[in-house]
Amino acid sequence: MTGPEHPYFYLDGCATAPLRESVISCMIRAQQESWGNPSSLHRIGCDAAESLERARLSISNSLGADRSDILFCSGATESAHLALIGLAKTQSPGRLVISSVEHPAVAAAAQQLVACGWTIEEWPVDAFGKIQMEHLDRLLQAPTKIVSLIWGQSEVGTLQPIQVVGEACRSKRIPFHTDATQVLSQGCPNWNELPVDLLTASAHKCGGPRGIGLLLFRQEIAERIQPLFAGGEQENGLRAGTECPVLAQGMAAAFRDIASCQANQIELSGSGIASVRDALLALLCQNDAIRLNGHPTERLPHHLSMLVSDRHGQPMSGRALVRALDREGIAASSGSACSSGRDSDSPILKAMGVDPLWRRSGLRLSLGYWINPATLTEINDRIQNAIDRMNHNLA
Known part of the structure; x- marks a missing residue:
């Protein structure tokens, strides 16, 4: 019962974030004024095309990029596929290196390349989910031709050292892609300062609309990318299909909000999201049944990943706990939203060396701009109530 x-x-912002008020108003205005097909030559089409390009320019300003560096697509999944498969199509097969904790979209794109003669090698991670840097030199040797690393891991929150890896790739002229979907939901990095050739992001993790994402790419890479499907010549011939200025304007509004908070250092009434996350963690960890998972410090600022045990010290089902939390009035996740519906081992926790008995006990809480810090005590109380109820039902 809620009210x-x-x-x-x-508390499931890593799955999707609620629409920001600025996004809603911007999209309503765009729907009223820019509903035409941007490829049409009449006035209505030209208005739509102008709206689309204004959105592209706004996003480029937020990210320190040139507007020609931005390609709109349907979301992060398509963006990652275009980056990896589109780039691989234009060269002879070699080795693609990904981390062992990639999002399923990147892992799936990589597997498609196997049928084309490519080999895939997974970069091992440590117990915190961070890549083991002692493998750097070996993995960047021939026959490696592309490297892709998730920047902020969506299930456990760990951040990867993309600056170091990107600079190493650049020195060897190896194209470097990163899935930055979760990172860009919390801040706008400067594209010109990143040693990255291709960057994937999505709008709906940022408080923008679902159904749109982007691929950032260097101009020298553009001619080496082949489109995934044929059709029109939209997005400079790299992504066929009618663009949606309404969604693009919504995405632009979300990035403007994030960039504004970042520039003015105002978020959640002057308190950074990381401090709110840490305050909640301190409350939760008063219960010995809850322990932090993932890297303790080098992690997404809005992200908590935990392993939860029952009163006997045994793993508690993460999926069952999510259902119990819902009855307490809390939305959470037992892992990545793209895989949490399956009752199976987490490949991410497996890669981190987590004991098989504990791989189904994960709980993910992801916060955002909509959280009032004054409610943290009540949130903690409800989580503890859910755990207590589950313990009470144990035989």
């Missing part, structure tokens, strides 16, 4: 006196707390 003004018993609100429902949404």
Whole structure:
């Protein structure tokens, strides 16, 4: 039962974030004024095309990029596929290096290349989910032709050292791609300062609309990318299909909000999201049944990954706990939203060397701009209530 006196707390921002008010108003205006097909030559089409390019320019300003560096697509999954498969199509097969904790979209794109003669090698990670840097020199030797690393891991929150890896790739002229979907939901890095050739992001993790993402790419890489499917010549011939200015404007508004908060250092009433996350973690960890998972410091600022045990010290089912939390008025996740519906081992926790018994006990809480820090005590109380109820039901 939820209502003004018993609100429902949404702690699953890594799955999708609620639309920002600025995004809603921007999209309503765009729908009224820019609903035409941007490829049409009449006035309505030209208005739509102008709206699309204004959105592209706004996003480029937020990210320190040139507007020609931005390609709109349907989301992060398509972006990652275009980056890896589109780049691989234009060269002879070699080795693609990815981390062992990639998002399923990147792992799936990599597997498609196997049928084309490519070999895939997974970069091992340590117990925190961070790549083991002692493998750097070996993995960047021939026959490696592309490297792709997730910047911020969505299930456990660990950040990868993309600056170091990117600079090493650049010195060897190896194209470097990163899935930055979760990182860009919390801040806008400067594209010109990143040693990255291709960057994937999505709007709906940022408080923008679902159904749109982007691929950032260096101009010298553009001619080496082949489109995934044929059709029109939209997006400079790299992505066929009618563009949607409404979604693009919504994405641009979300990035403007993030960049503004970042520039003014104002977020959650002057308190950084990391400090709010840490305050919640301190409350939760008063219960010995809860322990942090992933890297303790080098992690996404809005992300908590935990392993939860029952009163006997045994792993508690993460999926069952998510359902119990929902009854308490809290939305959470047992892992990545793209795989949490399956009752199976987490490949991410497996790569980190987590004991098989504990791989189903993960709980992910991801916060955002919509969280009021004054509610943290109540959130903690509800989580503890859910755990207590599950313990009470044990035989």
